[in-house]
Amino acid sequence: MxxxxxxxxxxxxxxxxxxxxxxxxxxxxxxxLDGNSLGRPLEASVHRVERFLGEEWGGRLIRGWDEGWLDLPLRVGDELARVALGAEPGQVAIGDSTTVLLYKLVHAAVEARPGRTELVVDRADFPTDRYVVEGVARDRGLSIRWIDTDAAAGVTPQLLADAVGPNTAAVVLSHVSYRSGYLADMPALTGIAREAGALVVWDLCHSVGVVPVRLDAWGVDLAVGCTYKYLGGGPGSPAFLYVRSGMQGELRQPVQGWLGSARPFEMAQGYEPAAGIRAFLSGTPPIVGMLAMRDMIALIGEVxxxxxxxxxxxxxxxxxxxxxxxxxxxxxxxxxxxxxxxxxxxxxxxxxxxxxxxxxxxxxxxxxxxxxxxxxxxxxxxxxxxxxxxxxxxxxxxx
Ligand SMILES: Cc1ncc(COP(=O)(O)O)c(C=O)c1O
The missing domain is CATH 3.90.1150.10 (Aspartate Aminotransferase, domain 1)
Known part of the structure; x- marks a missing residue:
């Protein structure tokens, strides 16, 4: 043959x-052969975008915000959570880029571990992950413990166990390495970091929609990921974040904006965070950017x-x-x-x-x-x- x-x-x-x-x-x-950089669009998304421009935006104008747009980051987040993240509703929101969401969660994780002085990250991780860690470390006066991995593999339980300790505030890890494709053992690595009292922020960019993920069952606290690879959201479509429900009240994210506040339309003095996952939003949700991913999420759910x-x-x-x-x-x-x-x-x-x-x-x-x-x-x-x-x-x- x-x-x-x-x-x-x-x-x-x-x-x-x-x-x-x-x-x-x-x-x-x-x-x-580059669907892990930018996925192909579904025909259904072409029609959805056209319909949105002509009917929802064009037809409803500003009324659209009260007719569903404001809830879209959480509604699409819940769909994604159910279909691809193994997460109960109320823990996932869509918005910002992966970079910005990583910054928010690493910053929040550091605040939640006062007195700890170190961040841990893989030297071979995607640049944005390393740069965010370097930026937070600089701003907060922390040091970085780098994990050196085999170039054709990634972070193993042993490597992480050797890197974390009583000084570790937060760890950033990729579920699938952007270069080698190494699939990390998320439950084992999360457990090792937890044992040391540290929080892990998982980057799911290269696994979401293609590798089964069970965030709730695996004890994950925090995760982010992009939607333009296997989720078909299109160039620059907004990212998602997951914050375990039990941690939401405890964490404060640093980009305090009106749409993450408790009563945005009261225009009140002083920021008070919204309840639940909404507190991790900042500004106006990117509604147009959330359209195409809905078709891909639905297709993954079907298949x-x-x-x-x-x-x-x-x-x-x-x-x-x-x-x-x-x-x-x-x-x-x-x-x-x-x-x-x-x-x-x-x-x-x-x-x-x-x-x-x-x-x-x-x-x-x-x-x-x-x-x-x-x-x-x-x-x-x-x-x-x-x-x-x-x-x-x-x-x-x-x-
Ligand atoms: C592992 C990983 N993290 C983060 C990003 C990108 O983040 P952003 O959506 O902010 O550009 C990528 C982009 O390819 C990535 O592969």
């Missing part, structure tokens, strides 16, 4: 294959996160097989064990950066992460096995 026949066979038995037709077609793109995960594992397994066969001169920089892997893999080669213009010209769109990694982000709802094969073949031929 030729490899192309093999990918056609995998597509033929893929229960999620019919869902690919629900996405907008991109002319000239033969392999979109079920476990089915999404099953296809994600099959796609990354297939991609690794192809890399082994077709790119023997490159090095896999991701875990081989699917239980330790999210929905992308990274492959390293010194010449990869120079291939990118040729790949884009051929309609093959992977991601490149300096210094030498091609990252293949495989979005289970919209990516076919054939696309993976076309992509890896194109890389091998150009190399």
């Amino acid at each position: 030729t490899p192309l026949a093999r990918s056609a066979e995998l597509d033929g038995v893929d229960p999620l294959a019919p869902h690919r037709d629900l996405f907008v077609r991109a002319p000239g793109v033969v392999a979109y 079920g996160i476990d089915a999404v995960r099953a296809k994600s594992v099959a796609l990354t397994e297939f991609a690794i097989q192809l890399v082994d066969e077709l790119l023997p001169q490159a090095a896999l920089a991701s875990p081989r064990d699917p239980a330790q892997r999210g929905s992308h893999i990274t492959v390293d080669h010194a010449d990869f950066e120079s291939l990118m213009p040729g790949l884009w010209a051929a309609g093959v769109i992977p991601d490149f992460r300096r210094p030498r990694g091609i990252r293949l982000g495989l979005s289970p709802m919209s990516t076919s096995f054939s696309e993976v094969e076309v992509g890896v073949r194109a890389i091998a031929e150009l190399l």
Whole structure:
């Protein structure tokens, strides 16, 4: 059997294959392998945005705020919580960027652990996570304990246990590493930090919507994540945050704005936080940015996160097989064990950066992460096995 026949066979038995037709077609793109940077839009979202502009905004004008817009950050948050986060209602809100939400929660976590002097973060974490930690540390006079990880893996329980202690106020960790795709053991790592009396802020950017997450059951206190990758929210769509209900009264976030206050329309003197998760909002909610993610969240709910995960594992397994066969001169920089892997893999080669213009010209769109990694982000709802094969073949031929 030729490899192309093999990918056609995998597509033929893929229960999620019919869902690919629900996405907008991109002319000239033969392999979109960057769904973990920016997911593809659903056709349903095109119609939802048009309807919103014409009818809801255009038709209802300012009345829209009282007719549902003000509640949208919490309503969409609850939908997301149920479908993809394993969280009961009232703990998730949409708004701001991941960066800003990380800042709010790291700051709040530090305030909640007075007298502790250290923050812990992975040296290989996504830049924004490191920069936010560095900024909060500078402002609060704290020091940083850096965790050094294996580049093809991530933070293990042992590494975290060695880094935390009685001085640790807060830890920032990614559930799936943006580069290697390493899937961290969220319940174990949360337990280790808790044991040391520290709070963990989890970054779920690369796991939400593609890896099952059980925030309530795993004892997670705080988490953030973006919605433009596997949640199909579109470029710059707002992020989400999770604050365990039992912690909401205890934490104070630093960006005190009117829409996180108890009675915003009284225009009163002095900030008093709203009750519950609303206290973590700040300014006017980005309503337009919340439209498209609703369709993707609904689709994940329909298909079920476990089915999404099953296809994600099959796609990354297939991609690794192809890399082994077709790119023997490159090095896999991701875990081989699917239980330790999210929905992308990274492959390293010194010449990869120079291939990118040729790949884009051929309609093959992977991601490149300096210094030498091609990252293949495989979005289970919209990516076919054939696309993976076309992509890896194109890389091998150009190399
Ligand atoms: C792990 C991780 N955290 C954070 C971000 C980005 O944050 P923001 O939405 O603020 O740009 C990304 C973006 O790709 C990411 O991969």
